[in-house]
């Protein structure tokens with residue numbers, strides 16, 4: 001089973017710093033790239049960290065704040081320069097489609113491929129061979145959705161057991177499709193002749209206060225990437241601006257029983273991020289703080 005590469009492209013909250021770009025996370029799966037947010041400079045971050053921008057198939061925008069969307073403007077134009085012909089899909093909270101269109105169309109650039117801007121609410125957004133991406137509600141100062149990448153479960157037949165029950169040839173694919181089949185007058189169910197390996201789950205939740213919907217969707221997830229704009233000392237500010245402290249992010253990870261937490265969207269006020277990490281780890285041990293270019297293999 002090959003690993004899924006998750007590359008954190010930009011980790012700064014609101015404004016960039018000399019060593020942190022604006023929000024974006026890339027998931028590399030089956031030769032395609034899925035981008036979660038596309039802050040200003042994302043295409044350059046992709047070049048620096050060795051990602052082929054032509055492979056971007058879907059862009060999932062959490063919300064229409066400038067630091068999460070401005071990168072779309074440059075990226076779509078570069079793709080046209082590269083001669084792209086396949087469509088690009090951009091998902092954005094329902095009602096904000098025109099904001100994305102405006103940054104695509106403002107200079108009347110000629111873009112020679114199709115761009116589908118899709119408004120989303122809670123629920124499945126993309127269903128492809130091998131995975132699903134689901135949007136879930138965040139709690140931020142404007143309508144915002146996080147995204148859950150969920151790989152399909154893998155099913156392996158227990159051949160010995162299946163054959164003992166009379167399953168052969170085409171029957172395997174029939175049972176896989178219909179979940180059961182009558183063989184020799186007896187119903188044989190998929191679950192009695194197979195084992196299920198759960199698919200991997202990656203959650204992206206920024207920008208947001210800690211939210212029950214994140215805890216629900218991140219239950220037992222392999223990786224949770226969460227807003228961690230502030231330290232404990234700025235807890236009041238986090239509440240006012242509808243962001244999370246690193247400790248709050250850790251509490252979400254703990255409640256969800258996630259396997260690993262990555263803190264991102266770090267305020268530029270923190271030159272030294274040790275305190276953010278320390279406060280989070282006091283609640284949830286398997287936490288790391290994202291740096292631009294960080295590669296996580298799930």
Ligand SMILES: [Zn+2]
Nearest residue numbers: 014065067207
């Ligand atoms: Zn932001």
Ligand SMILES: [Zn+2]
Nearest residue numbers: 063065140207
């Ligand atoms: Zn925001």
